Amino acid sequence: MPTRIVSWSGANARRIERQGLATPVALSPSAVPELAGVMLGAHAQVLSAAELSLGLRTEGGTRVDVRRALWEERSLVKTFGPRGTVHLLAAVDVPMWTGAFSAMPARVGQQAKEIRLTAAQTDAVVAAAGEALSGAELTADELTEAIVARTGAWAGDLVVPAFQGMWPRWRQALHTAAHRGVLSFGPNRGQKVTYTNPGVVPMEQDAALSELVRRYLYAYGPATPQHFAKWLAVNNGWTTALFGELAAGGEIEQVEFEEVGAAWVAAGDTDFPAPGAQAEGVRLLPYFDAFGIASQARELLFPGRAFERALAGGQAGNFPLLLMDGVVAGVWHQRRSGKRIAVTVEPLEKLSGGQLKELERQAERIGEVGEGVAELTVGTVTVGAHA
Numbered sequence: 599m600p601t602r603i604v605s606w607s608g609a610n611a612r613r614i615e616r617q618g619l620a621t622p623v624a625l626s627p628s629a630v631p632e633l634a635g636v637m638l639g640a641h642a643q644v645l646s647a648a649e650l651s652l653g654l655r656t657e658g659g660t661r662v663d664v665r666r667a668l669w670e671e672r673s674l675v676k677t678f679g680p681r682g683t684v685h686l687l688a689a690v691d692v693p694m695w696t697g698a699f700s701a702m703p704a705r706v707g708q709q710a711k712e713i714r715l716t717a718a719q720t721d722a723v724v725a726a727a728g729e730a731l732s733g734a735e736l737t738a739d740e741l742t743e744a745i746v747a748r749t750g751a752w753a754g755d756l757v758v759p760a761f762q763g764m765w766p767r768w769r770q771a772l773h774t775a776a777h778r779g780v781l782s783f784g785p786n787r788g789q790k791v792t793y794t795n796p797g798v799v800p801m802e803q804d805a806a807l808s809e810l811v812r813r814y815l816y817a818y819g820p821a822t823p824q825h826f827a828k829w830l831a832v833n834n835g836w837t838t839a840l841f842g843e844l845a846a847g848g849e850i851e852q853v854e855f856e857e858v859g860a861a862w863v864a865a866g867d868t869d870f871p872a873p874g875a876q877a878e879g880v881r882l883l884p885y886f887d888a889f890g891i892a893s894q895a896r897e898l899l900f901p902g903r904a905f906e907r908a909l910a911g912g913q914a915g916n917f918p919l920l921l922m923d924g925v926v927a928g929v930w931h932q933r934r935s936g937k938r939i940a941v942t943v944e945p946l947e948k949l950s951g952g953q954l955k956e957l958e959r960q961a962e963r964i965g966e967v968g969e970g971v972a973e974l975t976v977g978t979v980t981v982g983a984h985a
Contacts, residue, residue, distance in 0.1 A: 601853060606857055607876045615877070617888070622659075631688040633656070634691075636817055674687065675689050678772075693779070701804070719771075728781070738769075752767060779798030780798075812864045815864045820858070821861055848865055851864075907928075917929035920943055922953065930943040
């Protein structure tokens with residue numbers, strides 16, 4: 599049987615359609631968590647960016663809808679997701695995520711040997727955190743006291759270099775506790791972050807990995823094991839072996855991905871737009887939007903000057919993205935003052951009259967999602983990355 603040939607433009611158009619970027623989905627109580635599930639998480643290191651990622655994908659949705667799903671309905675969970683970064687994940691998916699994380703190769707500790715936690719100490723901290731956070735929402739300081747009381751003074755030693763001083767030793771196990779399902783973020787208490795225990799039972803590891811790969815390929819396929827490894831920040835050898843096992847079991851199948859080579863899709867998921875199809879239109883994506891981070895190949899999504907202007911050479915770029923016809927064609931920035939949201943967009947090529955009108959509507963949606971009024975300027979973005 600001949601290998602299916604998939605064009606990059608067709609794959610890109612399918613990715614955009616499936617993520618609600620081509621046609622925003624109808625707003626309903628299930629829309630926001632379902633989108634988070636399809637995207638495989640909304641990057642939430644800056645929570646407003648996650649609110650924008652999800653809000654833009656819904657018809658008429660705002661940040662209020664995202665906050666309701668997160669803090670009231672609890673259909674979203676704020677926790678440490680792929681690459682160890684903070685994400686909003688669909689609550690129903692957290693068992694899959696925690697099962698998959700527990701099966702991934704452990705990272706070598708970055709701290710000096712005398713600072714690192716042993717495996718036994720890590721287990722003790724995770725157990726103590728899970729117990730202390732059960733039915734509670736604790737600040738970092740309160741959690742430190744609870745863990746030290748349950749494990750010993752060593753857990754509270756201020757030995758881990760941090761942004762504004764030193765963190766206690768136990769903080770090295772923070773991500774591990776999240777990935778084992780006993781820690782996630784709670785609502786802020788004033789300016790202070792809180793943590794809670796979401797009470798998650800991780801899915802069986804093999805089933806979780808299989809489900810995660812299929813879901814990744816549904817959203818971002820065709821893709822190679824190397825693409826999957828980069829997205830998760832794990833080693834290529836492990837993902838190559840994993841894809842081999844899933845292929846042998848008939849769970850994924852190979853296609854010929856134009857300009858990439860052999861790549862994989864979920865078994866039976868081979869319907870793509872006709873050759874020559876592309877994702878038409880103008881879109882503004884916030885910092886670290888899932889589409890901009892996970893889609894491969896990078897040189898095709900970030901063509902020409904966009905590769906230097908919008909991409910930092912790693913997994914993600916430092917600026918929000920302007921998409922035109924499915925590829926990165928500029929960067930943008932927003933600055934809020936009360937209800938006023940100043941949106942500056944820097945296209946890398948001159949916009950047509952039609953494109954400018956689309957951009958104006960996109961800026962308007964930025965304002966709507968943020969419950970403000972956007973004022974659009976087309977010009978050079980002069981602020982630094984992450985500003």
